[in-house]
Amino acid sequence: MSSLSLVFIWLDRRSGNLPGGNQKLKEKFRKLLSPIRQFDKPNSCLDSIELSLKDKCVFFLTSDSFADEEFLKKIASIPNIYRIYIYDQQGNGYQFDDANLIKKLGSERIIQFDEQLYKQILLDLIKIYSKESDQAGQGKQAKELLESAVKLINTIDDKDEDLQQLEKYLLTRIGYLK
CATH class of the missing domain: 3.40.50 (Rossmann fold)
Structure with missing residues (x-):
């Protein structure tokens, strides 16, 4: 997908x-x-x-x-x-x-509340991108999917601690990909 x-x-x-x-x-x-x-x-x-x-x-x-x-x-x-x-x-x-x-x-x-709704949709999208990345393996497509997930997180100006941790996790995963 x-x-x-x-x-x-x-x-x-x-x-x-x-x-x-x-x-x-x-x-x-x-x-x-x-x-x-x-x-x-x-x-x-x-x-x-x-x-x-x-x-x-x-x-x-x-x-x-x-x-x-x-x-x-x-x-x-x-x-x-x-x-x-x-x-x-x-x-x-x-x-x-x-x-x-x-x-x-x-x-x-x-x-x-608007912000909660936006954040929940964002988290659900990140789950999709992460799952698709797992299925894509170690190549370019997996990296692009995870980068897309990080871009979603960056649409939020004031990231809470959970989002900051999720962003770090995704960036670490990107670092391991080719």
Whole structure:
């Protein structure tokens, strides 16, 4: 999987260029994954994922207004959905029973604040790049994947200790590659 096979889907009633449409957050996300495909209707979003994004690894974000368990179970059942995030601005504290949904969502992906959401998506992307690097072996492709992961970390101005340690680890791995 290359970075070209990753796609970010954002389902939100305030999608687009409407006032309050989360433009600053979208600009930050474009540093991680571009393009961002935005939807404001669940059915058109679901159809797009099922029909035109079969060969993509999908990061799916929705807001409180579309965090219905039945709809999210449908999303989670799609094989190419890698992660599901809920931007929980209202602090609803969601609880779900579906095992597949829980696997793709997890409690760390129900997030109330922009910076936490950005960091979690970044960490999930780094996991993908690291895994792909492991599969690529010791060559140029492995090094490029790890370098891409380091570039993602560098999109954060104020790195916490965990990110600093992760960056050091990745740089050490890069140093051992040809």
